[in-house]
Amino acid sequence: MRNSVETSLDTARTGPEGTPCATSGRKIKMMSLEQAREWLRDATAVAVLTGAGISAESGVPTFRGAGGLWKDYKPEDLATPEAFARDPRLVWEWYNWRRETIKQAKPNAGHAALVRLEIQKPHFTLITQNVDGLHDMAGSGRILKLHGDIWRMRCTSCGSNWPDRRAPLPKLPPHCGCGGLARPGVVWFGEPLPEGMMQEAEHATLAAQVLLVVGTSAQVYPAAGLIPLAKQAGARVIQVNLEPTPYSGIVDCALEGPAGEILPQLI
Ligand code: OAD
Numbered sequence: 001m002r003n004s005v006e007t008s009l010d011t012a013r014t015g016p017e018g019t020p021c022a023t024s025g026r027k028i029k030m031m032s033l034e035q036a037r038e039w040l041r042d043a044t045a046v047a048v049l050t051g052a053g054i055s056a057e058s059g060v061p062t063f064r065g066a067g068g069l070w071k072d073y074k075p076e077d078l079a080t081p082e083a084f085a086r087d088p089r090l091v092w093e094w095y096n097w098r099r100e101t102i103k104q105a106k107p108n109a110g111h112a113a114l115v116r117l118e119i120q121k122p123h124f125t126l127i128t129q130n131v132d133g134l135h136d137m138a139g140s141g142r143i144l145k146l147h148g149d150i151w152r153m154r155c156t157s158c159g160s161n162w163p164d165r166r167a168p169l170p171k172l173p174p175h176c177g178c179g180g181l182a183r184p185g186v187v188w189f190g191e192p193l194p195e196g197m198m199q200e201a202e203h204a205t206l207a208a209q210v211l212l213v214v215g216t217s218a219q220v221y222p223a224a225g226l227i228p229l230a231k232q233a234g235a236r237v238i239q240v241n242l243e244p245t246p247y248s249g250i251v252d253c254a255l256e257g258p259a260g261e262i263l264p265q266l267i
Pocket residue numbers: 009050051052053054056057062063064065068075079129130147187188189214215216217218219220240241242243245257258259260
């Protein structure tokens with residue numbers, strides 16, 4: 001799934017090898033949490049990068065890790081433009097099922113904590129790889145949705161773009177009013193991100209004193225590249241995840257545990 005365009009979705013690269021920051025053992029964990037809380041409290045400019053893990057406690061399956069969707073499904077069959085060209089109905093059946101699952105989900109305490117953080121900080125940017133709309137539902141303001149939005153559709157003929165929250169959809173595959181085939185409003189592997197969005201995300205990351213990285217396996221680029229970018233720019237990076245990621249060794253603090261429990265303690 002490597003793609004020559006730097007800003008298109010790609011999992012082929014790997015992050016740096018690294019050992020997780022010392023958060024094992026209850027005492028060290030508490031100290032790390034205290035330190036991270038202080039960094040966050042003192043920062044006036046904060047950027048947050050979220051991934052599927054923040055919605056896991058809302059009942060939305062992640063892609064990797066325990067119970068991850070990519071264990072049972074292949075991304076190249078369901079999340080590429082080639083897969084859609086080959087079999088639009090199959091791709092839509094999968095998205096229709098995901099829409100039905102997500103429709104039942106409600107934001108959790110992790111989403112809510114990020115809304116509070118946004119209110120506290122003069123400069124705040126929420127960058128998400130999630131397409132589930134739970135940050136919107138929680139009340140977050142401006143959200144940079146790097147991978148699009150599952151609740152939007154786009155016409156493959158006329159290019160128009162519209163919201164659609166029906167789940168299940170009455171007819172598959174759905175069509176546009178112009179008669180053209182509609183596709184999910186998400187970014188697939190090998191496709192470019194929405195225009196200008198990665199630049200905005202990089203800008204916010206470079207300006208941030210703290211980058212908070214929540215519930216992402218940090219394996220998909222260009223989003224994962226924001227982590228080393230923040231480090232190079234001198235920001236503190238705090239990671240919240242159930243398990244280590246390829247960047248655990250370079251972040252300033254890796255807090256291991258569920259986002260719905262850790263974020264309310266951090267914020
Ligand atoms: P992944 O599914 O790759 O990673 C989810 C991460 O969340 C894992 O590292 C888990 O350990 C962690 N996690 C699970 N439950 C958690 C919890 N309760 N609290 C904290 N962390 C938890 O999701 P992403 O990194 O978002 O793209 O994946 C990036 C992209 O790859 C997605 O946007 C999607 C996928 O393929 C497309 O479909 C195009």
